[in-house]
Amino acid sequence: MGALQAYExxxxxxxxxxxxxxxxxxxRCGALNRIFLRSLEAALQADAAWDPRLCRxxxxxxxxxxxxxxxxxxxxxxxxxxxxxxxxAAGYASADVFLEQSYLPAFAGCDADDLLAQVRK
Numbered sequence: 001m002g003a004l005q006a007y008e009x010x011x012x013x014x015x016x017x018x019x020x021x022x023x024x025x026x027x028r029c030g031a032l033n034r035i036f037l038r039s040l041e042a043a044l045q046a047d048a049a050w051d052p053r054l055c056r057x058x059x060x061x062x063x064x065x066x067x068x069x070x071x072x073x074x075x076x077x078x079x080x081x082x083x084x085x086x087x088x089a090a091g092y093a094s095a096d097v098f099l100e101q102s103y104l105p106a107f108a109g110c111d112a113d114d115l116l117a118q119v120r121k
Contacts, residue, residue, distance in 0.1 A: 036075060037119040043067035044112050057112045069107035073099045
């Protein structure tokens with residue numbers, strides 16, 4: 001999604017952007033990607049730590065981060081990684097072990113408010 005960010009900065013602050021390098025990106029977020037991002041947002045906000053009045057988390061949303069990571073693991077490495085058992089080549093005994101030892105711990109320490117800002121952008 002870096003290309004989307006590059007386009008955004010070039011449009012919003014053209015005097016501050018001399019050039020952009022939008023590699024493998026699109027000028028707009030496609031419908032499928034938008035729905036995927038909304039699922040990540042919904043997973044985080046379903047956690048009891050989300051305060052809709054404050055529009056932020058009041059504490060670390062442990063369950064929300066786990067749901068976020070579980071959803072993202074299905075998209076982050078692509079279908080072929082699972083179909084071709086790429087997780088085995090990466091040293092994991094199964095797809096479930098890959099999720100448990102890779103994506104879940106990687107997202108467990110993330111700032112959930114920051115993740116929301118990223119998926120909304």
